[in-house]
Amino acid sequence: MKNSVFLGALTVAGLAAGAAAAGTLDDVKARGKLNCGVTTGLVGFAAPDANGEWGGFDVGVCRAVAAAVLGDPTAVEFVPTTGKTRFTALASGEIDMLARNTTWTFSRDVDLKFEFVGINYYDGQGFMVPKDLGVSSAKELDGATVCIQTGTTTELNLADFFRSNSMNYEPVPIETNAEAQQQYLAGACDVYTTDASGLAATRAAFEDPAGHVLLPEIVSKEPLGPLVRHGDNEWGDVVRWTLNALIAAEELGITSANISEMAAEATNNPEINRMMGTEGNLGEMLGLEADWAVKAISAGGNYGELFEKNIGENTPVGLARGLNAQWTDGGLLYSPPFR
Amino acid sequence: MTTMTDPPQESFRLSMLLNDTRYRSYTFQFIALMAVVALIAYLGSNLVQNLRAAGLNISYQFLGEPSGYDINQRLIEYDSQSSHWRASVVGILNTLLVAFLACVTATIFGVAAGVLRLSKNWLVRKLMAVYVEAFRNVPVLIWIIIIFTVMTAVLPAPRAFRGDDATASMLFDAVAFTNRGVFIPSPILASGGWIVILTFLASIVGVIFYRRYATKLLYDTGRLLPMFWPSVGILFLPSILIFFILGQPISLEYPELKGFNFQGGWTIRGSLIALWFALAIYTGAFIAENVRAGIQAISKGQTEAAASLGLRPGRIMNLVILPQALRVIIPPLISQYLNITKNSSLAIAVGYMDITGTLGGITLNQTGRAIEAVLLLMLFYLVISLSISAVMNIYNNAVKLKER
Numbered sequence: 168m169k170n171s172v173f174l175g176a177l178t179v180a181g182l183a184a185g186a187a188a189a190g191t192l193d194d195v196k197a198r199g200k201l202n203c204g205v206t207t208g209l210v211g212f213a214a215p216d217a218n219g220e221w222g223g224f225d226v227g228v229c230r231a232v233a234a235a236v237l238g239d240p241t242a243v244e245f246v247p248t249t250g251k252t253r254f255t256a257l258a259s260g261e262i263d264m265l266a267r268n269t270t271w272t273f274s275r276d277v278d279l280k281f282e283f284v285g286i287n288y289y290d291g292q293g294f295m296v297p298k299d300l301g302v303s304s305a306k307e308l309d310g311a312t313v314c315i316q317t318g319t320t321t322e323l324n325l326a327d328f329f330r331s332n333s334m335n336y337e338p339v340p341i342e343t344n345a346e347a348q349q350q351y352l353a354g355a356c357d358v359y360t361t362d363a364s365g366l367a368a369t370r371a372a373f374e375d376p377a378g379h380v381l382l383p384e385i386v387s388k389e390p391l392g393p394l395v396r397h398g399d400n401e402w403g404d405v406v407r408w409t410l411n412a413l414i415a416a417e418e419l420g421i422t423s424a425n426i427s428e429m430a431a432e433a434t435n436n437p438e439i440n441r442m443m444g445t446e447g448n449l450g451e452m453l454g455l456e457a458d459w460a461v462k463a464i465s466a467g468g469n470y471g472e473l474f475e476k477n478i479g480e481n482t483p484v485g486l487a488r489g490l491n492a493q494w495t496d497g498g499l500l501y502s503p504p505f506r
Numbered sequence: 507m508t509t510m511t512d513p514p515q516e517s518f519r520l521s522m523l524l525n526d527t528r529y530r531s532y533t534f535q536f537i538a539l540m541a542v543v544a545l546i547a548y549l550g551s552n553l554v555q556n557l558r559a560a561g562l563n564i565s566y567q568f569l570g571e572p573s574g575y576d577i578n579q580r581l582i583e584y585d586s587q588s589s590h591w592r593a594s595v596v597g598i599l600n601t602l603l604v605a606f607l608a609c610v611t612a613t614i615f616g617v618a619a620g621v622l623r624l625s626k627n628w629l630v631r632k633l634m635a636v637y638v639e640a641f642r643n644v645p646v647l648i649w650i651i652i653i654f655t656v657m658t659a660v661l662p663a664p665r666a667f668r669g670d671d672a673t674a675s676m677l678f679d680a681v682a683f684t685n686r687g688v689f690i691p692s693p694i695l696a697s698g699g700w701i702v703i704l705t706f707l708a709s710i711v712g713v714i715f716y717r718r719y720a721t722k723l724l725y726d727t728g729r730l731l732p733m734f735w736p737s738v739g740i741l742f743l744p745s746i747l748i749f750f751i752l753g754q755p756i757s758l759e760y761p762e763l764k765g766f767n768f769q770g771g772w773t774i775r776g777s778l779i780a781l782w783f784a785l786a787i788y789t790g791a792f793i794a795e796n797v798r799a800g801i802q803a804i805s806k807g808q809t810e811a812a813a814s815l816g817l818r819p820g821r822i823m824n825l826v827i828l829p830q831a832l833r834v835i836i837p838p839l840i841s842q843y844l845n846i847t848k849n850s851s852l853a854i855a856v857g858y859m860d861i862t863g864t865l866g867g868i869t870l871n872q873t874g875r876a877i878e879a880v881l882l883l884m885l886f887y888l889v890i891s892l893s894i895s896a897v898m899n900i901y902n903n904a905v906k907l908k909e910r
Contacts, residue, residue, distance in 0.1 A: 251871055279874040280562065300665075300766075310765040312686060317857070318871040323574045326586035337767070338576050339686075339777075340857040340868070349655075354663025355685045355776065357766045 191263050191395070191402035192236065192454055200242050203229035204262035207247040209344055211368045211477050211484035212268055221245045225266040227473040228287060228393055228410060231463040232264065235409045235455060240466035249343060250318030254279055257396060264406050266393040268362060270320045280397040284407035287392050287470075289490040289499050291385035292324050293363035295370060298378050300357060305384035309334040314347045314356035316340075321361050324387040344369060362389050364478065364486055371483035405453055412442060412460040415502040416469035418493050423468040430461045442505050449505060470500065553877070566882075568873040569594070575868050577859045579775055590869045597864030598886060604781050604860065605847040605890075611786035612846060613839075616793025621823070623798050634794065642791035647852050649788050654780035654856040661685040661776075664767050680760055682768055687775040689761035689768040698755035706745040713740050777858035781850065789846050796838045800831035832905045840898040844891050851887075861886055 195201050205213035205225055213223040221243075230240040246262050257265045258280070268290075269275075271283040296302050305328070315321055317340035329336050339356050341347040348369055351359040359366065363385060370376045393410060395403050416422070419439050421429055426443075433445040440446035444457035453459065467473050474491065478484040492498025523533045557563065569591040576586050581599045584592055623634040641649070664684050667675065676682045682689040693699075720731040749756065761771035804827050812822040853860040854867055861883065870879040 251867065254871075254874060255876060274874070308766075310767060310769070312767055317854070317863070317868060322576075322868060323586075323872065326574055326576050329576075330586060336576070337578050339578065340854075340859065340863065342854060342857070350658060353658045353685055354665060355658050 191399050192405055195236055195263055195402075199237060200244050201229065201233040201236065201264070202244045202246055202262045203232070204246045204248045204253055204256050204265040204267055205229065206267050207249055207343055207345075209268065209365060209368050210372050211482060211486075212364070213245070213266070215245075222477070224288070224473055224477040225268065225393075227467040227477065228266045228413075229264070230466045231413055232406055232409045234466035235412075235459040235463040236405060238456065238462055240462075250316055251342075254281070257281065257394070260396075263402070264393055264395050268365065268391045269394060270362075271390045271392055271394075272320060275394075281394045282397050282403045283392050283394045284403055285392050285410045286390040286499075287410060288364060288390075290362040290364050290389040290391050292321050292360060292387040292389060293366050293385055294382040295351075295359045295366045295379055296357060296382060297354075298380050302382070305382045305386065306332060306334075308336065308358060310336065311357040312337045312339060312355070313358045313360055314339045314341055314351050315359075316344065316347060316361055317342060319361070320387070320389065325360055328386040348372070362391070364391075364484075367486050368478070368484045371485065376483075401454060405455065408453060409459075409463050411502040412463050412505075413470040413473065414493075414500050415442065415505060416460075416464045417471040417500075418495065418502065421464060421469060423465055423472060426461060426464055430458060438505050447506075557877075564878060565875070566878055568869070568875050568878070571873075573869065574872065577864060579778065579859055590865075590873070593869060594861060594865040594882070597859060597861035600858065600864075601847070601850055601853075601860040601862075602890070604778060604785070604850050604853070604858065607782045608785035608789065608846045608850070609843050611782065612789040612793055612842065615786055615790030616842075617797050619790060619794035620797025620801070623794060624801060638791045638794050640791075641787050642795075646784060646788040646849050647855060649784040650780055650852055650855055653784050654776060657776050657780060658685045664763060667763050667768075676761075680758070682761055682763075684768070685776060686767065687773050687777075687779065690772050690774065691758040691760045692770075692772040694757050694759050696755040696757065698752040701752060702745055702749050702756055705748045706741075709741050709744050712744075713737050716740055775858075777853070777856040780856050781853050781858050785846050785849055789842050789849075792845075793839060793842050796835050796842070797831070799838075800833075800835035801827055803834045804830050829905070833907055836898065836902045836905060840895055840902070843894050843898065847890055847894060848887060 203226075205221065205223075208214045209223070211223055213221060213225045215221050226245070229243050229245065233243045234240040246256060248256050248262070248265070248267060253265055253267055253269065254275075256262050266287075268288070269283075270290075271286065275281055276283055294305050294308070302308065308329075313325060313336050315325055315338055322338070322340075325336070325338065339350065341350060344361070344365065347359060347361075350356055352373070359369070361369075363381065366381055370379050370381070373379060393406055395406055415438075416426075419436065419442075421439065421442070429439060430443045430445070433440045434443075437446060441449055442460045444450050444459070444461065448457070450457040450459045456462075468476065471493075474486075474488065475481065478486045480487060488496075488498060490499050492500065494501040523529050554564075570589050572587050573590045573593040574586050575593070577584060577593065577596050579600055580596045581603065582592075582596060584596050619634045619637055622630050623638065625631050625634075661683050662685065664682075664686060667682065667684075680691050695703075716736060717733065720733060723729055723731060759770050761768040761773075763769075808826055808830070809822055812826040813819075817825065850860055851862040851866075854863045857863075865879055865886075866883045870876055873879075
C-alpha cells in the first residue's frame with residue numbers, strides 16, 4: 168500500500184521531470200487550479216464540513232494563494248496527506264504546496280530539499296491526559312503508555328523528553344489523528360501527545376472536553392508553516408508573500424470588511440497602497456496581477472480573522488493568540504515590509 | 507557396396523536465426539531480454555538523473571546514525587540512541603515473530619477447517635463453509651482493524667483493575683486481559699533452571715526415539731506398543747522430577763498493577779494479537795480450501811480399500827489419505843505462508859512495529875531517504891520469502907510421490 172505510493176512517486180518523479188523544471192507558477196496558472204496538500208482532517212486546521220467543503224486555518228492559506236494566483240479562492244484541489252505521505256507528495260509534484268501543520272526543521276529544509284516560506288502558527292508539543300488520572304505535570308508520567316502519531320517530529324521529541332527526565336514510557340504509534348483519538352478515549356493509552364494546537368483541536372471534538380486536561384509542559388518548539396519544493400524560487404516567493412500579506416494586513420488594519428474601500432483609492436499609508444496595488448508594481452514583480460494581495464485577503468480575511476474564525480477562543484478549538492499575536496501585541500508574528 | 511554417409515553437416519548461417527524454428531525462439535527471447543534490460547536501465551538512469559537534478563543522492567549512511575525514536579515491542583536491546591540499522595533489525599524480528607506465529611496458527615485452523623468441511627455432519631460441514639467464505643472474502647486489513655477495534659472497545663483499560671470497587675479482575679490472579687494487551691506471568695530462572703530446560707529438551711528427543719522404536723517394532727514383529735501415554739510420560743515426568751529435586755529453580759513473575767500499567771511478566775500487546783489472529787483466520791480459510799482440495803484429489807477407492815482392510819476412519823485419514831494429500835496441499839501452502847509474511851506489512855494499521863513500521867515508516871520519515879529505505883525493504887521481503895520457499899520446497903521434496 169505504502170510501497171506503491173513511493174514507487175508511484177518514483178515514477179512520477181522520473182516521468183514528470185520536465186514539469187518540475189517548468190516553474191510551478193506557470194503550471195498552476197495553466198491548470199487553473201492549485202493543488203494544496205492538507206491533513207486528512209483536523210478540526211480547525213483543515214477538515215471538510217458536512218457539504219464536503221474544506222475549511223480551516225491551513226485551508227485558509229491555500230485559498231489565499233489560489234486567490235492571489237488565479238483570482239478565485241475556490242480554485243483549489245485539496246489533497247489529504249498523512250504524516251508519512253506528505254513529503255513524497257510534495258517532492259513528486261503531486262501537490263504545489265503543503266499547508267499541513269508541518270514543523271520547520273533543519274533537516275526537512277536542508278536535507279529533504281524543501282523550502283519553508285514562513286510560519287503561520289508557533290506551536291509546541293504538549294500532553295493531554297484524562298482528568299481522573301490525577302496527573303498535573305508531564306514529569307509524573309513515568310511508566311505511562313503514550314499514543315503518538317507516527318511519522319512526525321513528536322516521536323523524536325517524546326523520546327528526548329523521557330530520556331532527559333530518566334523516565335520510561337511505552338509508545339503506541341498511530342497512523343492518523345482519528346485513530347489516536349479512538350485509542351485514547353478507550354483508555355488504550357494514558358496520554359496523547361502531539362502539537363498543543365492539535366491537542367486542543369482533538370479535545371474540541373470530544374463528547375466531554377472538560378474531562379481532559381492539557382498538561383502545562385510544552386516540550387518542544389514546533390514552528391508550523393507552509394512549504395514548497397526547493398529550487399523554484401518564483402513560486403516560493405508567491406506563497407511566502409501571500410502569507411506575509413495576510414499577516415501584514417492584520418498589522419495594518421486591513422480586514423475583509425474594509426478592504427474594498429482601501430483598494431478602491433489610494434490611502435495616505437504608502438505601504439497599504441503598495442500592497443493594494445494602487446502604488447508601485449509589487450504584483451508585477453511576483454508575476455501576478457496588481458491586486459493579488461486584495462484577492463488573497465478577501466478570500467478569508469487577514470491572519471487575525473482566519474485565526475478567530477477557525478481556531479480562536481470563540482471556536483470549539485479555543486486557542487488563545489499567545490505567541491501567535493502580532494509583534495506589536497507582544498507576539499512573534501512579524502511580516503517583512505512591503506516595499 | 508553402399509557406404510553409409512552422414513547427411514552433410516549444414517553450417518550455421520545468420521538467416522537461420524529467423525528461418526529455422528530451432529533458433530528462432532532464441533532470437534525472440536534475446537530481443538525480449540534486451541528490451542527488459544533497456545527498460546530497467548532507462549528507469550534507473552532516469553531516477554539517478556532526477557535525483558541529481560534535485561540535489562539528492564543515494565546513500566545508506568543514515569543506517570549508522572542514532573534513530574532517536576523508541577519502539578514498544580523489541581526482542582533485542584534497543585533504545586532511542588541505537589542506530590537506524592538496529593531499529594530495522596528490531597522490525598525484522600517483529601515481522602518474523604508475527605509471521606511465524608500466524609503461519610503455525612493458520613495451518614492449525616486451515617487443516618481443522620479443511621478436514622471438517624468434508625465431515626458427514628451437516629451442521630459442522632456448513633459451519634466450516636461459512637467460516638471459509640466469510641473470512642477469505644473480506645480483505646485482511648479490515649479483519650486486522652476489526653479485531654483491534656473490538657479488543658480496544660470491549661476489554662477493560664488497566665485502570666479498571668484498580669481500587670476496591672474494581673470493575674475488572676485478573677484471571678487466576680495471574681493473567682490480565684486489558685485493551686492494551688494480555689499480561690501473563692513470565693518464568694524466572696534461578697540457578698539450576700537451565701538443567702530443567704535441558705532435561706525437557708532431552709525428553710523431546712527421547713519421545714522421538716521411543717516412537718521410532720515402536721514403529722520399527724511394529725514393522726519387524728507386528729507388536730503394537732501403546733503410543734500416547736508413554737509419550738506423555740517421557741515428555742513430562744523427568745522434567746517434573748528434576749524440577750522438584752533441584753528445589754523448584756523456576757518461579758513465575760506475575761504481572762502487577764503499578765503506576766499507570768501492569769508491570770512485570772510478559773506483555774502480549776493488542777497490536778500483535780490483532781495482527782496475528784487476523785492473519786491466522788484469514789489465511790486459515792485459504793489453507794482450508796487447499797486441504798479440502800488435497801483430500802478430494804485422493805480417489806474414493808483408496809478410502810474404500812483401506813476400510814476393507816479393517817482400518818478405522820481416523821487411521822484411514824492419518825495413514826492413507828493425508829500422506830498422499832500432502833503432495834497436493836504443500837505447493838499452494840507455500841504460497842499461503844509467503845502471503846502471511848507479506849501481509850504482515852499491514853501491521854502499521856494497528857501500530858505494530860514491524861520492518862515496514864520501523865525502516866519503511868519512522869526511519870524513512872525521519873531521514874527522508876525514501877528510495878534507499880524502500881529498496882532495503884524490498885530486499886528484506888525478497889530474502890525472507892525466498893528462504894521460506896527454500897525450506898518448504900525441501901519439505902515438499904520429502905513428501906512428494908517418489909516414482910521408481
